[in-house]
Amino acid sequence: MKKTSTTADDILACARSLVIAGGYNGFSYADIAETVGIRKPSIHHHFPSKAELVTTLVSRYRQDAEDGIANLGHAIPAPLEQLRAYIGYWKACIGDASAPFCVCALLANELPVLPDTVAHEIRAYFRFLSGWLTSVFERGATQGSIVLKESPRIEAETFMATVHGAMLSARAYGDTGTFATIMDPQLARLTAGA
Numbered sequence: 001m002k003k004t005s006t007t008a009d010d011i012l013a014c015a016r017s018l019v020i021a022g023g024y025n026g027f028s029y030a031d032i033a034e035t036v037g038i039r040k041p042s043i044h045h046h047f048p049s050k051a052e053l054v055t056t057l058v059s060r061y062r063q064d065a066e067d068g069i070a071n072l073g074h075a076i077p078a079p080l081e082q083l084r085a086y087i088g089y090w091k092a093c094i095g096d097a098s099a100p101f102c103v104c105a106l107l108a109n110e111l112p113v114l115p116d117t118v119a120h121e122i123r124a125y126f127r128f129l130s131g132w133l134t135s136v137f138e139r140g141a142t143q144g145s146i147v148l149k150e151s152p153r154i155e156a157e158t159f160m161a162t163v164h165g166a167m168l169s170a171r172a173y174g175d176t177g178t179f180a181t182i183m184d185p186q187l188a189r190l191t192a193g194a
Helices: 007-022 030-034 042-044 050-075 081-097 105-110 116-143 152-173 177-191
Strands: none
Touching: 007 030, 007 042, 007 050, 007 105, 030 042, 050 081, 050 105, 050 116, 081 116, 081 152, 081 177, 105 116, 105 152, 116 152, 152 177
């Protein structure tokens, strides 16, 4: 059965696009109203404040990521192949512009000026992603499919930072292929000698 979109879902989808395009302060409820085709009071009905809207957006983004990673774990049990699939996901999203940047990575740049509720959700996303990557590196090292030069936790943090940096470079150069140019050698490095 196909789920129908609600006004709240439409508002969140629009807010996500606007956050990716210009950050937290790069949009207003007027922008959303114009894009979605509703009046500003309708937005306030669903999300009384911008902080509530973006907190909900980031919370759902994190939940979607957690669900996606869980599904990935069920579909692809091998740690190295999970990393390849994760990078493949971002290659596709950046390449077709469906999700050209991680919402949480983008907003993390604005943490000092974000409402506490938004900052809390962003930090929760980073903790989740770091934890998952750490477990992937631990399992891969134990199985011998991934070669680590540092501890699994440090490798996970480095990998996560490289993924987000590669997104930034692809955006800065206006070249979607830059992401793969940066990330493919990172994956190769993890298998050297395995």
